[in-house]
């Protein structure tokens with residue numbers, strides 16, 4: 001093998017942190033040569049202020065340093081010119097997933113709740129992180145535009161990178177994440193009406209480069225509003241997972257969020273009861289929000305939708321969930337041995353296991 005082939009092979013192992021593809025395949029390696037034991041590599045970044053420049057530089061150095069005969073590595077970073085960027089964009093476009101395509105094999109799970117504050121976003125962030133830890137390619141759209149919290153739950157502070165009109169989602173804990181919160185200057189409230197919400201979701205689905213995904217999770221706003229309807233229109237293949245607490249008022253509202261599936265023709269894959277109990281030091285369980293809400297919701301949705309909507313998990317109340325959220329590390333990663341993390345991981349396995357396929361898909365409908 002010649003020196004330059006050996007260097008290219010090594011560079012094939014360097015994955016762009018945002019695009020998740022080898023930098024060689026993305027046209028980012030302008031040159032690579034070995035001169036008297038010094039490997040000289042020129043890498044072209046997509047944009048000048050690329051937030052991942054130091055990661056790319058160090059990954060290139062590590063990969064090339066391992067090649068036989070290399071004693072020293074010199075990495076030069078340049079920036080793609082408009083023509084090179086257009087080429088990259090076309091290459092990515094050709095491989096882009098169209099999630100609304102009936103042939104798409106990505107499993108799309110929209111996480112819904114009736115009331116706010118039942119832990120929908122926490123459950124969604126944890127499922128995404130657990131699925132990614134299990135080796136699945138996972139995307140997460142924060143569609144809770146009025147109460148977006150996913151970026152902070154996932155510990156994301158950097159904005160998405162733009163390559164012309166294409167948006168590269170930040171990757172956190174192995175999950176590609178996009179949220180309206182990443183496009184706002186401050187923590188200002190979003191006062192958008194239905195058509196703008198629809199447009200925002202549409203833009204996330206068309207302009208954000210997710211590449212190939214096994215699972216796409218959406219954190220819906222609480223209730224049965226416009227976003228839920230937009231999701232069903234733009235992603236007719238999406239399924240619903242309904243989160244509730246054991247409390248009857250929460251369950252009643254969650255039932256309305258679940259039965260929206262009757263109109264949208266989405267499948268409700270199950271119910272998750274969160275905040276089911278608090279384990280006390282003496283081993284007893286304190287049922288702060290009452291009991292049986294998840295089971296009742298599962299039964300009533302099963303009877304109204306006329307198929308089984310199982311209660312998939314009952315998650316305890318644990319301080320570690322809140323602490324993990326505050327630190328931007330989902331509890332499945334921060335405290336994996338805790339009972340709540342174990343239940344969430346089991347739930348992620350159940351949901352991630354179903355093979356990607358087309359069976360049982362409903363046809364798109366319009367309103």
Ligand SMILES: Nc1ncnc2c1ncn2[C@@H]1O[C@H](COP(=O)(O)OP(=O)(O)OP(=O)(O)O)[C@@H](O)[C@H]1O
Nearest residue numbers: 116117118119120121122147316317318321322325
């Ligand atoms: N199992 C749990 N144990 C302890 N705290 C929890 C648990 N689940 C959620 N929480 C905490 O409850 C609060 C509300 O959770 P979260 O933001 O996930 O709810 P939500 O349903 O997404 O709310 P909204 O839709 O209004 O944004 C957060 O402070 C979160 O850390």
